[in-house]
Amino acid sequence: MATTTEQQSDSADTDDGVLAQWTQGVIGDDEKRSRLYQALFYVACGFFLVTTLFPFYWLLVLALTPNSAILTGDWSLPVIGLEFPHPQGFNPSAFVEVFQQVPFHLYVFNSFVLATITTIIVLLVASLAGYVFGRLDFPGKGPLMLGVLMVSYFPPAAFLIPLFDAFLGNAVVIPFLGIELFEPPRLVNTPGSMIMPFSALFLPLAIFILTTFYAQIPDGLEDAARVEGTTRLGALFRVIMPLSAPGVATAAVLTFIAVYNEYFFSSIMALENVPQNWSPLVGGILSYQDQYTTDFNLMAAASIVGVIPILILVIVAQERIVSGLTAGALKE
């Protein structure tokens, strides 16, 4: 900044203060103005990087600091004396202890199983629907799409009570008629009680992503496959789906992340936070909060372990996530 001020002083005609001169100079000079924009740009960039990444740094600091040092609560930097979180000591064993206190790997495993099964179900069902909405014309198409969209907006709390009743094994009753349909098996503490609501919750987004992608495949390719003797469904699974591989991958990644991150049903449908009840990642993290209430380094370490799979997925599938989010919401 100082050099800029000196450079522009000759171009300023007025006798105003230094700052006013500098401002005048910057406004008047295109090159200086664009340099200022550039500086502002990097400042803003840096600001966003720091604010989004700082919480992860905080987790790392907590995980590496021995718990006794955390509890003293003194974060002053050695020389300056300013309070700023930094690792006090180096205690990577927290990352081992995380798996010893509670079977954290089992919770993560449960999450993976739930996410994988849900993703497969959602992809299959959404593929059929995406094909119908994207490539066929039939009466009632518009209202049906809106109906699917509508479902994705409702809060999970609106579905909770009857689902919970049904998953406990109580009879399913036709609303307002009082006719008992059937008694479902007791599904709480099993994967079914989570996979079913997950599938319904995340189906609409996958349908809209796949509709967008399937609609882009030229009709000629499908016709050619049909002339070759493929059935309609064969054309979907052998021609349209492979050609829309990026779209299928997008839907898969977003569904997987959504299930892995889900909180509402994950925390309610497993009645206790134990992995034997298929309690997923949510249960693992919460059991540290509930049972080991002062092991802050373990809470942080568990959070880091839980984030790593998602971190890898985001870095690998960045493009897919960006295109999927925008396609699902804006339907381009």
Place this chain on the structure above:
Amino acid sequence: MSTEQGTDTASRDSRRSGPHVAVTQWLENLGETAFAYLLLTPVFVILGAIALYPLLRTFELSMYVNVLGTGDPEFVGLQNYVDMFTGERDPDFPGSTTFLPDVSTSSSFPFVHVEGWFRSALVVTLVFTVVSVFFETVIGFGQALILDQEFRGRRLVRVAIIIPWAIPLVIQGMIFYLMFHPSTGFLTEYLANFGIVAPTNTLNDPWSALLIVTVADIWKTTAFMALLILAGLQSVDRSLYDVAKVAGASRWQQFKLITFPLVLPAVAIAVLFRTIDAMRIYGLIDVASSCTVVPSLSCMVVETFNTNRGLASAIAFVTAAIIGALAMVVIYRQFKEGV
């Protein structure tokens, strides 16, 4: 699709035999409308069983009391709704009923007489939604403008911005729990000096906890907003900027006259999406603070559904109705554009 192709396929398949072939042939000969509805059956079954049935059943349950008791459930019509609004059932809620005690008297709500917990939940949900969506839009716009530029390290910045969006809710809650917990939180002291949060027991102080939860949500979901706005920015015709440059428009004028008006529709959709999503707030509160400290609408459902199912159903249905009304706005917009 012409029928010739269909019969051609059918004749090939008829050389083989078995039920599989019969089904295939039947599928091939279905009309397009019938075929479409057949393929949609799984969607209808899943959404009908997991969404439509629970929604209707919730409405039915909301008109009964003693749903969990030993005797027969008793039909009471809209009594649960009345009780909820007038605060008659406040003792059923665990925790205190004193969130925002002196903000207003109940008479300040113009249409209905709202009391205690339900009023708190409405205030919490609306304040959270409006504040978080506002800041997410503003900050997200800034992030989108940055990501719209070509510069070295753009992918890196984009990953950094997306990561908070992708992390599990429970971990997001845990991060902010650890940031403000009395034993670990280094931020509490700073912020308390400025009078922003309560100096002790910050996560159990209603206003402080609401603020922390709101900031946590802004931290996580701004990325979603940024990506949607970025998509809008990138759909703006770049040649418009060349024209503007030739005409001598400044960068600010370019932004004000070209970028902003053209991106506005995308921003509007993103805002509606986020508003609907923010109104469901539950998990973050549950992890970072507690539903008894910061009761949102969804919180109330979860807190009561094991003790008073009729009342919980009434709250759930009101929550769904509020969000459903908002969703209608979105759907109306998309219907106008033609799905």
